[in-house]
Amino acid sequence: MAIDLPREIALKTIYDINEKGAYSNIALSKQLESNTLKDVDRAFVTDLVYGTIKWKLTIDYIISNFSSTKLKKISPWILNVLRLGVYQILYMDRIPESAACNESVKLSKKYGHAASSGFVNGILRNIARKKNSISYPDKQKDPVLYLSVKYSHPDWLVNEWINNFGVEFTESLLISNNEVPDFTIRVNTLKTTKEELISNFRESGLEASEGRAVDEALVLKNPGSFLKLDVYKAGHFQVQDESSMLPSKILDPKPGELVIDVCSAPGGKTTHMAQLMNNKGSIIARDIHEHKISLINEASERLGISIIKAQVYDALMVDESLVEKADRVLVDAPCTGYGIIRKKPDIKWSRTMSDLKEITELQLKILSAASKYVKPGGFIVYSTCTIGKEENRDLVERFLTNNKEFDFCGFNELLPEVLREYSGNGYIEIYPNINKIDGFFIAKMRKRG
Template sequence: MEKEANAREESLKMLIKIFNEGSYSNILMKNLGQKFTPLNRAFMTELIYGTVKWKLRIDYIISRLSSIKVDKIARPILNILRMGIYQIDFMDKVPNPAAVDECVKLSKKYGNAGSVKFVNAILRNYIRNHDSLVFPDKTKDRAKYLSVFYSYPEWIVKRLICELGDEFTEAFLRSSNDVPPLTIRINRLKTGKQRLIESLTGKGIEVREGKYVDDAINLKNVPGIGNLDEFKKGFLTVQDESSMLAVKVLDPKENEFIMDVCAAPGTKTTYIAELMNNKGKIYSADLKGNKLSLIEENAKRLGIGIIETHTKDAAEYDLKYEKKADRVLIDAPCSGFGIMRKKPEIRWNRENDDIDSIKNVQMSIIKTCSKYVKQGGILVYSTCTVLREENIELINLFLKENRDFKLISICDVLPENLMKESCKDGYIELYPNIDDIDGFFIAKLQRVD
C-alpha cells in the first residue's frame, strides 16, 4: 500500500506540473523510468491521463458541490479533489472509500485541517449524490452541454460544430476521449513481421495487426515499450497509423533526395528511410536544435545511415536547396486537435486566438518549402488536426497563389478500406470516430512547372 500511496502522490505532483506549469503528461510519464512497478505505472497512467482529460467536467462537478469557487481552491487541494472524483467516476477497480481515504491522506500533507474536512466532505457528498448531478441542458445550449459533458473548452466545441456539425462533433469528442491502442511500426531493415509478432507474443504481449498499414501492429499488455529487447535492438518504433500514412502518401523511392522539414522526433523521417531501404539521402530538419538528438538516436537504433540533421526554421528559405528535392514532407505545426486521445492537455494549452497565428506559420512554411521541390517532384502537407482552416482550406489558398502546383490523386498509395471520395482529389481527412486512428490531414501536391 505504501507504493500505491507514493504513486498517488507522484501523480498529484505531475498534475500540478501539467495544470500549473504547462508540462506534457507523456513526457512526465516517460521520465518516470523504473521508479514504480508496472502495476503502479499503469495505475498512474490512467489516473493522470484521465484526470487531465476530464478536468472541465470534474471542475463542473466540484463547482456544484463546493461553496468555494473552483478558482479559489488551493491548487494542490483542487488537484487532489480532481483525482478523487476521477477515481470515483472512472476507475472501477478502486473502491470509493479507498479513493476518499487516500485523497484525505494527501490533503493532510498538502493542506491543513480545514482542507482535510473540505476534501472529505466534497468526495463523500459526491458519492451520495452522484446520480442526481445535473449537467447543462442539451436542448437549450448544445455547445455548453458538449463542453461540460465531454470535457472540452467551449470555444473548441463551437469551432468543431461550425465545421463538422452537431452530431459529428459529439461523436468526435466522445471518440477523442477514448484510450487509443499502442501502435508500433515494424522496422523491415532489421526484422520481419511474423518474426516480430512471434517474439512479442512469446512475452505475453497481445498483438493485433494494424487497420491500414502493413507495417503497423497494435499492442496490449506492454510492460514498458522502451524496456523491450525488440525496441532496444531497433526492430520497432512507436508510431500511429495516421502518421505512417503521411509517409505512405509521400511514397519515397530508393536513391532519392527527400526533405522532411519539421522532422523531430524523427518518426516519419526514419520511416521514409526504411521505405527507401536506407538508400539515398534525407534532409531532416527542425526549428528546435535540441530535438535533433532524438532523430539521430532513433536513426542509430534503427540502423539507418542516410539521414542528415539540420537546425532550421522551415519558414526561412535556403537558396541552395531550390528545386533540388524529389519529395518534400511538411508535417506542419498545428492545433493538434486530432491527437487529443494521446495528449489530452492539448485542449487546455490552446487558446482560440492561437489558430490564426498557427495558420500564418503553416502558410509561411508551405510557401517556403514548396520552392525546394524539383519539377515533377512531390510535396506532401500533413497535420494532426481536424480543423479545415488549417488543412484543405489552407491548401486551396496556397494553390490559388501558386499555379505551379496541383493536387494529385492518392488512391494508388492508400489501402482499399480507407478509400474516400477526396482521395482522387489529392487529400484525405482522418477522424478517430470514423477511422479509429488519430485525426489527421494529408494532401499530395506535384510541381507541374
C-alpha cells in the same frame, strides 16, 4: 500515515500540467523516470494523470456543484487533490470509493492546511453518495454547454466543431476523443518481418495484432515498459500511430531519391521514409531545436538507418543551396493538434481560439518556403495532426492560389483500401471517430515539369 506513492506521483504530475503549463507526456515521463515503480503502478499513475486531465472540465463542474467555495478560491494543490479523487470515484470502477476518499484526505493533509482534509473528505464522500443523481446542462436548451460539460471539452471548441461538422458528428468526435487509443507500432522491415516480430512479442508474453489500415502497423496490448524489450533496443519497431505513417506512404519516396523533411523531429516519419526507400538515397531531416536533432539521430541508429542527415535549420528560411534539388519534400507542419487529443488531453486546455490565426500563418510560410526545394516534376506533401478546414484544406488552397506551378496530385492507389473512400482529389481527412486512428490531414501536390 503513509501516502500512496503512485497517487502522490500522479498529483505532482497533474499539478505541473494544470498549474505550470507542462506538457502531459513530458511531465509524466519525468515523474516516472524519477521514481522506481512496478509496471502495474506505472500503468495506474498513467491512468490517473491522463484520466484526470481528460475529464477536468466535467470534474470541475461536479466539484463546483458540491462545494460552497468557488473553485478559484480553493488552493491549487487541494483543487487538484479533489480532481484526482473525483476521477477515481466517477471513472475508475475498480477503485473502492473509500480508498479514493481516504487517500485523497492523506494527500490534502500533506499538501494543504489543517482544514483542508475535512473539506476534501466532505466533498468527496458527498459526491460518492450522490454520483448517480448528478445532473448535466439541458441538451435541447444549450447543446454547446451540454456537450462541453458532458464530454469535458472547452465550449468555444465545441461551438467551432458544431459549426464545422454539426451536432451529431461533434458528439461522436467528443466521445472518441475520450477513448483510450491503441498502442500502435511500425514494424521496421529493414530488420525484421511482421510475422517474426509478432512471434518475438509472443515469446515475451505480449499480444500483437494487425493494425487497422497500414501494412507495417501492429497494435500492442498492454505493452508495459516496451523500452526494455530486446526487440525495441535492436530496432525492430518504432512507436507510431497509423495516421502518422500515412504521410510517408503518400509521399511515396523511392530508393536513390533526395527527400527533405523540413519539420522532422522526433523522426517517426523521417525513419519511415528511409525504410520505404530501403535505406538507399538521401534524406535531409531538419528541425529548429538542437535537442530534437539528437532524437532523430538516436532513432536512426537504433533502426539501422544510414541515409538520414539531421540538421538544425529554421523551416521558415529558404535554403538557397537546395532550391529545386529535392525529388520529394515533406511538410509535417506544427499545428493545434486537435486530432491527437486522445493521446494528449491537455491540448484541449492549452489552446485558444486566438492561436489559430498565428499558427495558420506559420504553416503557410513553412509550406511556401519548403516548396522552393521541389524540382520540376517533384512532389510535396503537407500534413497536420489536426482537424478543421483552417489549418488544412483552406490553407492548402491558399498555397495553391499563390503557387500556380503546383497542382493537387491524387494518391488513392497509395492508400490502404479501408481509407480510399475518405480521400478527396489530392487530400485525405481522417477522424478518430470515423477511422479509429488519430485525426490527420494529408495533401499531396506535384510541381509541373
